[in-house]
Amino acid sequence: MSLGQETLTVLSDRFDDLLVRWTEAQSAEGVQRTDVFSKKEVREQSTRLLKAFLAGATGGDLEEPDLSTDSWADLRDALREVSEERTERGVTPTQMATFIHALKTPLFEFLTERIDDSKALAAELIVAARLVDAFALHTTEAFIEHREKVIERQRAEMIELSSPVVELWRGILAIPLIGALDSARAQEVMENLLEAIVERQAEIVIVDITGVRTVDTQVAQHLLRTAAAVRLMGAECIISGISPTIAQTMVQLGVDVGEVLTRASIRDALVHGFNKLGWDIQSIERTGERADRKAGRGGRV
Numbered sequence: 682m683s684l685g686q687e688t689l690t691v692l693s694d695r696f697d698d699l700l701v702r703w704t705e706a707q708s709a710e711g712v713q714r715t716d717v718f719s720k721k722e723v724r725e726q727s728t729r730l731l732k733a734f735l736a737g738a739t740g741g742d743l744e745e746p747d748l749s750t751d752s753w754a755d756l757r758d759a760l761r762e763v764s765e766e767r768t769e770r771g772v773t774p775t776q777m778a779t780f781i782h783a784l785k786t787p788l789f790e791f792l793t794e795r796i797d798d799s800k801a802l803a804a805e806l807i808v809a810a811r812l813v814d815a816f817a818l819h820t821t822e823a824f825i826e827h828r829e830k831v832i833e834r835q836r837a838e839m840i841e842l843s844s845p846v847v848e849l850w851r852g853i854l855a856i857p858l859i860g861a862l863d864s865a866r867a868q869e870v871m872e873n874l875l876e877a878i879v880e881r882q883a884e885i886v887i888v889d890i891t892g893v894r895t896v897d898t899q900v901a902q903h904l905l906r907t908a909a910a911v912r913l914m915g916a917e918c919i920i921s922g923i924s925p926t927i928a929q930t931m932v933q934l935g936v937d938v939g940e941v942l943t944r945a946s947i948r949d950a951l952v953h954g955f956n957k958l959g960w961d962i963q964s965i966e967r968t969g970e971r972a973d974r975k976a977g978r979g980g981r982v
Contacts, residue, residue, distance in 0.1 A: 684805065687795055687805045688743065691788060691795065692735045693739075696731065706786045709783075710779050710782075714770070717770040718770070726763050729759045730759050730781075732755075733756035743812065744808055746816075748816070760823045761823055764820070764823045769831070778821045778824075781820045785809070788809055792806060844858060844866070849951060850958075852885060853884070853954045854881065854883040854886050856874055856886070857947075860892065860893070861893075862900045871906070874888075875911070878911065878914045878916050883916050884917065886917070887919045887947060889947045890904070891922030891947065917942065919941075919943070920938070922946065923945060
């Protein structure tokens, strides 16, 4: 009998027993995560993975397992699904790898029961260990890959939420920036802003940096590039929220704002925008209402 055949026999003939012992081993290792998964969910995930593992082992090379080949396609699909489920619920890569490695314990026990010859048993255990190790390694890679996608998606969502383009008035847009401004976020801000200018036919754009913690040379260059892009779109850019501290920092850094208009507050920037568009802000004098109050007749009718 060739190496790996006993392992394949155990996976096939003792499937149900192996599944039970595997879930027990997961519990003993403390990686079953019953705090976020029900026992039914754990069993379903384990069953899905073990069936796909059996299918891959049946058609694949047992001595030199390569999980990137077609024989292991079902296992890769199952791993992707389980990895997504477990990533969303906070399982770590270490816990995921240990979850798979727990299969070794019952698999080795069943092989020991079947094989009497010590040399044959040692050789078969090596093959079984390689299979499970390849399984665990690919699991970790798939898990980390999915987690990185989740992190990137969440990061993109946070950037979008932290840099909303707001229409303050017809023809006037504002984008309040909060926190740090790195290259990736600056690019996202610029793209969102330029799309909004086209969509809403804006003439004035206010970039408010009141919530930006620090301004260094890189941040200043990002702001100036954004302002230049806005001008190329035919709109005027105003940078507001420049505090005395930030102003001193920019001077010390030798940052030249050039033709970019700056204002101390978003209110001042908005007033400039109204004036630029031909709007005037005036206080409404409710003369009649005041007269009524003085005469004791209450408010306006």
